[in-house]
Amino acid sequence: MATISTQFVEELEHYGVDTTMDCFNCGTCAAICPLIYEHFPRRMIRYAQLGARERILEQANDLWHCLHCGLCTLTCPRQADPGELILGLRRLVVAEWRRADHV
């Protein structure tokens, strides 16, 4: 069970993301994403909203599937910039790995 951490969104700002909560979970990003992969990137964005850090770290490899094509950002109806959010999550994950001596 994921535990909600409402402070997580503020932490993400340090990694260059301030649009996390603009997303209203419509799924357009997942529909347009050429990867057609497991609700990507919507699921990751949702975990970011919830502050479900463990889920993001468990599934972190998914973040590197992204081709950074920009289609999701182009089509997002709320200008939540999903592409940038994925990049921000990569930065967060790398920082976590560094802290944990993974890298």
Place this chain on the structure above:
Amino acid sequence: MSDKNQREQDRSQPGAAPRVGVYICHCGGNISDHVDVEKVCSDLAQTPGVEITRHNMFMCSDPGQELIMEDVKSGKVDRVVVASCAPSLHETTFRNALIRAGANPYIYEHANIREQVSWVHHGAAATAKATRLVAAAAAKAARLQPLEPIRVPAEPHAVIIGGGVAGLKAAAELAGRGIAVTLVEKSPFLGGHTAQWDHLAPTGEAAREVVAELAAAALSNPLVSIITSAEVTALEGYVGQFTLTVTRRPPAASDLPEQLPTAAVGAGAPGTFVPGHGILPAPLPEESETRRIKTGVVILATGFRPYTPKRGEYGYGEWEQVVTLPELIRILAEQQQQPPPEPVLTVNGRAVRRIALIHCVGSRQIPGIHEERPDGTLNQYCSRTCCTALLHAANEIRQRFPAVHVIDCYRDIRTYGRGQEELYTQAGRNRVLFLRFEAEDAPVVETAPPGSESPLQVRVKDTLTFGEEVQAPVDLVVLGVGMEPGPIPELIEMMKLPIGEDRFLQEVHPKLRPVELAKAGLLLAGTCQSPMDVGEACSAAASAAVKAAAILGRGLVELDPFVAQVDPNRCRGTGLCLEACLNDGALELVSCERAGEAGRRAQVNPALCLGCGACVAVCPEGAIQVNGWTLDQFEAMVDAIVADQQAA
């Protein structure tokens, strides 16, 4: 059969025999695709008493109506039958055509050969049934007499029950049209629930100011008199001539605030605003008193009450950290009155850092999922206003107390009006976290595990996270309670008010007659009818005021003449009709002289008679008939339906 018809006609019509015109509508094929309209015409032409038969593609069209009017004006016919759609659609249309032709509108009979024939039967059977129905209508038409509508004088006065925003708005609107108003309010205060709120969604204007403005508009008009701490305890009469009994009682101490502004009570300073209660327009009554008020119309503005969660519903009543939205609004308003140095939200002496809001509490209940009330009912309706009010509160919290996080648990977001969807967008910008649950997997509120920084936690099976269960520690849970109809069982019983499946008062028709009740002269304003926001309640109240003014404006009220009539020569005064009568006061026994001796006979009060015919059935003398539906008319119709010759 035709001989019998002729004999009866000659007996009941000593003058010239009536000349019936029969007009049959094709309804653009709706009827004529299945009914041989020309055959019905030619069969009816053979019927005694029928002078003319005509058919038209659309009888309700201007040329169709002209056909009828020409024949009436030229004197060819003096009774009219139109065979077309249901009478609820066009009976009034054709009665009005007769008025325009200078004739009495009650020499008209309607036959429904669309819903009752062409839409449900086909081929020869359809034509045969249509012929019989039209023949029956023609037989009745030959026995119709011109009638006059019942005219009753209208008292130029309205009583409004309820002094919330709807009652105040209706009072001000009616008085503005020159109609005297008495507003009866149960509590000592005006403003209803709105006066207990702080800021109104979606505009954020102060509720207190809205109430003050509405109350000032009503109180400042000398045509408005207000009776607070009072209830309507009896209703007699009919539209135009109601008499209400109003009982005023000293309020119970529990209904009063701890500190009532004594100056206002003692000196009777009107219009003092008492926070959390409303406007005190008059000193409190010290003794009970009863008065009777004559009035032309009654507007019901009895309002709603917020749903009270059951004990244990989302932990309500078990933990002090679980509150309803109205309670949160008071908490927020009180914070405003005693601002702390730092923007910290304090509830029950504890700083709050995370709040969960839960939507649809006591609304949109589903059989099999939600627990029924003791009477077996559920609140299956959407209360409409709570989504917007919750989002408004969420935004207010995020803006006034940026350190407080808000989690919004919803089933569906229904922000339906102008300026309301913006609150949802704004909530996203304010970083409100939305979780969506299904009715059968409602959020669980429970004690937080040991070591948690918050006393409670909320668990939600979140469909936005693909059905994963998520949990959040929270310091406060706010229940978005819906609206229930105000508790007015006495009024419902006394006035025989119709209520819908949702237990709110029910109008005659939601679109065509949206503020009228079936009983003429009773009107609806505001949330006694359905959940509404303040703006909608004011709109409804203005509609009710316009309708009331339209009823009272002519000085008299016209009612349909289809009421019982007593033949004084036949009536022996048995009183059986009074026992059968369904509407108190519609029939009474009056003294009369019969063959030189004092006796009694029945007398009808036409304004109260429902025209149901219960009295007709029980009279042993056949001395009472319903105008427009007399027994000989019924017999003629039955004869026409069973006649052999029309078996086609």
